Amino acid sequence: MDTPSPVKPKNLRRRLAVAGALVTTAALALTGCAAGAASPTDAASATSELRIAVPSYPGSWDQDFVAFDPVALALFKNVYPYLVDYGVTDVDGGQILDTENILPAWAESFTSDDGKLWTLKLRDGATFPSGNPITADDVKWSKDRAFAAKANVAGVYSLIGLTDPEQIQVVDDKTVTFDQAYPSALSAQIQAISLFIYDSKLMKEHATADDPWAQDWAAQNPSDGGLYNVESFTPGQEIVLKANKDYPAEDGPHTDTIRLTVVSDPAAESVLLQNGDVDIALGLGRQQIADLDGVSGVKIISAPSNEMISIPLNTTMAPFDNPLVRQAVAYAMPYDDIISTVYGGDARRPMSIVPIDMPGYTEEGFPYEQDLDKAKDLLSQAGVSGASVELAYAADNDEQEQIAILVQDALGKAGITVTPTPLDPATLGDRRDAKDLAMQITSGQQWVNDVEYLMNGWTTGAYLNYANYSNPTVDADVEASHTITDTDERNALWAEVQEQFATDVPVIPLAQPNYNLPVGDNVKGFVQPVDGLIRLKYLSID
Template sequence: MMLCKSLLLIIFSLFAAGSVAGGSDFDNVLAVGELWDIPSIDTSNDDGHVALNDKALVTETLVGTNPDLSLKPVLALSWSRIDDLTWEVALRDDVFFHDGSKMTADEVKFSLERAAELDSKAASLLMLKSIEAVDPLTIRIHTIEPNAILPAALHYPSTAIISPSSLDDKGEFISPIGTGAFMVESFDPRTHVLAVARNDKWWGGEVKLEKIILRPITDPNTRALALENGEVDFTVDVPYSETDRIDSIEGLGVEKYSIPRIYLMAINLKHAPLDDILVRKAISYGIDRSSIARYVLFDVGKPAVGPFMPDFYWTNKSLEEYKYDAQKARDLLADAGWTDSDGDGIVDKDGGSLVLSLLTYPNRPGLPPMAEAIAGQLNEIGIKTDVEVLESGAISDRRKSGDWDLSLAAMSTAMVADPSYYLSFSYQTGGAFNHAGYSNPGVDGLLEGASESQDPEERLSMLNEVQSIVHDELPIINVAYYGVAVAKKDYVKGYQFDPTAHDYKLNPEMYLEK
């Protein structure tokens, strides 16, 4: 019987009170120090759908990815394009929800329509016009325009399939009833701690962990301390300067991986003089990416050229790096009319000094020190840069108000295994990640053409041209490719790193060997 919403949110058992506070005191209960808050377990919420899909393993998508970013079936068996505007998806016949009901085309239709209605990113990716349940194990998806990346979009976490029983009679969300290896046991609305229990009837096979406890710990230093004190068994992105020390502690280990994520600096193109390409290029040449990767990230990351890692098949490998050149940066500023006329070390023009704000957030350990390093480097070329470390919500508010100049963040470039996902969201006019306010009709046309094209080589050529244009126009400055540091107890076994995940993804093969 379905628990009412209030009861589900209030339940926080004696088990949780004991094991969450002091690590996993019971065998096969994994305590995880999650780097993001989990304010909601609604699958339409950004934090909720990622936590439920990647980390709690409660929900699953129709399509998955292999380590090389090629697509693979999950809840879908296969997919095919019927015509320019129609895709057909065949579903597995052995999948059951946590409440025992069988997954059919009706539940899939419900889930995708809800995702498109409530999640703007999912709506942009899916381009839904309508969905029809052809038979219990087949859906047909009709798009409003040709959508070459639809199968890849069905990997996006908010498109995960849930039972309509996740909602009450009024359509309000109660609790996610998914198909995954774990099911929600409790969620504390005060601490935002999520506890999930093993689904013994999971269609995918044996699940070894009994429970997983996700405890939000947004400060990197606190995450490291929680691991060392035994409060958690597994966490990611401890301070990079601490990785070697933590790895040397008996019983602990740190593993470093590269993931398709970019440290980037968005530029507010509505603020003069950042609307001047010469100033943007000066900033890019004034950043010493190699020293940042070595001395700020401690090699948990590498200097970036374009947005995509060099070994992606869709990466434009002809892009030339903005190699650090302080004199060239000063010359570009002078060409734009910015010189140090009063000798105070800061360039000025028409009586005003060039002073910029640089916003970033604390959750990812590389960001605050990287921001300070960039500010120091820009100061060397005559741009005074004030760093502000704020919570992500406050940064979002500042962007909406327009009160910002530069914004340093770490963005996933392959949440959907296709280059148009990141390029469209970041550079298309009105894109969900286009904080810079960038608008180029030529780029828009190329992205639209790539979405419509059924020729892989033609699509790749268009998307490579987009990469070339934005690399030259610099609405976003790419600083470094992201590296993730996974820190865990040695008794945590069976972890398999997934390079396509948002930060990290746990897997059903994990277990504890104490």
Template sequence: MNEFDPARAIGRGLSRRSLLTGTLGGIAALALAGCADRSGAPAGGASGGGDGVRQLVVAVPALAPTLDGVVGGGGINLESFEMNANLQAGLVRNPYIPGLTPDTVVQDFNTYVGYLAESYEVSDDGLTYTFVLRDGLMSPLGNTITADDVLYSFERKWNVPTYSRSVWESGFAGPEAITRVDDRTVAFELLSAGFGLTFLGLLANLQGHVYDSTALQEHATPDDPYALEWARVNGGWGLGPYHVTSQVPDQEMILTANEHYALGEPAISQVTLRVVGDAGTRASLVVAGDVEMAQAIRPADQARLAGNDDVVVPEADPIEYVDLTLVTNKAPFDDPAVRRAMAHAVPYDQIAAEIYNGRAVPMIGNINPNTLNYTTDGLPRYGYDPARARELLAEAGFPDGVSFTVAVSTANPDLVDTCVLLRSYAADAGFTIDVAQMAAADFGTARTEATNQALIYRNRSQVQTPTYACTIFWRPDDDPSNPSRWDEPASREFWEVVDRAQALPDPLSPEAGELWHRAQTILLESTPEIFVCGIQPSQVFRSTVHGFAYRSENAIDYGNLEVQA
């Protein structure tokens, strides 16, 4: 069985406890699922072969601006995340366990199983992680993958300006901390044992992918030593379940199954991503059977389709949320009082009811509330209170109110609708809001470069640990992963507390839980971001599609799907 021992996968010092309480299934069950089914899907999920349909058509609002994903500066958006989930692979992954909706799965964030690696060991002091690659591992282009590819991949990450190295800094020094043991074995040295759980999460989700160094080096030039320009428009150098074989910008992209995929060739041989700009049209195409799946569907349409036996509207315990980011280095949100006033100008209940049709839950901070030894009790909470908002604006010197522009991607119609509702209710609280609707690529750039006064988007922690949740979004010094550019006395106090928590050997201990709570209190009082609500998956698909996975980045894992004839 090419799976990790789930108990060992959590890391030394953490195997006796889980990250989240109330999970679906125990660790022993996960081990059995890994043996029975490479995908972890429920019975009838992706397995390849059989009488299943070999092609899949998906209606999408937009295509990724680059095949190099976040590493190549493609922007932080769903389209780029989806390319990473399907074109790339890391040493480990979160296994899938049964989801709330029949024939669907969710990622389990409590443990990690083999992906490109077949096994690993952790040293007694918790500082050295040694990985053994699967034997015979190859890229879609037919190049053999060895330990040298792992070393090259991290060298490339660290030397590409758009890659966010800061997410590793609290516990991993970078390429110099990786040792090639032999052709199939690499060892990573950590700076602290307490970083182990987040380290595995980074390897598994978005940040730790391994590349085909042979392909990239063949297309490198003196001016482009890591072949960024070639990689933006050419596929096959990633090791995920698919590679791109055809694309027409802003119209269509074709993904072809990777016959050398580490988990076995996917059941779907070809996935066609077809751009359909209108969300209602995307939903109608699924109902008519013209496409099998559709992305970014309005919750109102999902509610309407929930009673259709031919269509599945998936549900999950949401980890994705609506994030209203207030850019703190621009007026008016350079004033914390104005930000707190804005937090009282958001009609939370109305957004949940009118925009998400009940498919939303309250969001208090951004640490998963089910994290062991952590509670949201006592954290600052905001409700819609226009009178209090006006009081705060007056105290800040704006008795006549303020105006600002919020940017939103047209690829997310629910967020466009949210902006319309927000603009209406916030007017009574003293805010005049202009809405700047942007194409997905332009919005991704605006978010990374913090060019607007405010932004609203779907957000989530790619790694569901408190360490990651508190360190990914608020790095100082214009870090691209810090869209609010929060860098003021409150943020420095926040980082002092976070650094104390990170220094502990166990990030899930009661002592750590108290520090995470204090950090979230500082964050919520300063309000560089407003956590509007947690939201359900935004996809719909035909009932013939099985193996849909709810993932931390909200991307569809096409390699785990099967379509019945």
């Protein structure tokens, strides 16, 4: 097959945003129909319209090149054709995405006998909104494009031994094989976030000699054919979605029309919700959401999440090049004050760099409580007196500002002078790229609920390793995990890794805030999106 030359990323400052998302261990076989009945949506039974206020318009419609754009990423989960998807499970009376139960969608089946060679079979009669049939060639073209882009999908595929487009082959019109370099426990989860496809015939019509992958056209025009199709869009203002009656969804969509209106002012967004002019307000800050609690006609949905708020300490910059100093800082941190003051108790405290609820989590991973006397003693042992450090945080983030002030006060009592430093997004990104921040506040959520996925960001030289941390034990354990599928063996590795992190303290986990969503009190059907990307198909209005 002739393949166009590699895509030249445009306006993509980071080639790989492995940051993002949470998914749990899935079975190594995805077959048959979605549990419960994978029948096409009965749009006639759906609620007529759901109105959602969003803080921004998508920066691009091209999923291969979007990073750090939560509105776009959430939108794409609902409109792009995905071949497999998550089920839903009940936890303590609430509904969450069941990442251990990954189901076929536009795929008829996706199976593997050995965890290395996977066979994808597409459903008969599946079509894109253009009328073009969904074929194996579309899958192959979409993944060739992803490898050429060297961005999101190519990055996560490398974690499961898919590094070359030749490893993905068309068998016939409805069958594609994925031949990984090795079996991986991450295979099913990685495919759940990566197996979206483009209408290759339509894309090729808009390709040029200078733009063989139609990147310019795809950035400005939606790809749909998923749970919802894009009925209309006005850049910067509004997007209207229509339920795709042909999509083989397990349940829903329960709303026929979704109207997303851009409201850049949070105060205005809040007023619209209170007045009943929108049903859901996405993108409000925690304090703005708290201010809506108790307001007539509004309810706040709150559910535990795996978002991790933490402080990496740059292990190559003084004074944090001394592990005793890093341990001292861990003992000085005001953990309880952060949970109670910044989050009003609406957060959990993780006792590890591994998030609570992730398989392999152990509270021995970070056995630190605030103890200023221990902090002072460790600083004395390290020979550090009167140290001054900068604490960087996102300038537009009120929560991080509050955390910075609490940390400044606590570390000051231990003998370290902290200067909170708000940085605009561009400057913060540049300095993170340069890895020249001694201390910073970070927030992230894992798209794959597995320690291997998380720890790939902490190996020597990894892009997201803001601490410049390097430990041969951690590197070796993460490398070994790539080809180990036995749960007990993997958990033994993760116990060792967490023990090493507790000793070396390259990062201090602070809190896991709950996921909060303000909605009208007549909104129902919410399913907790473990990756933070709301799924629209379950929502409806009484």
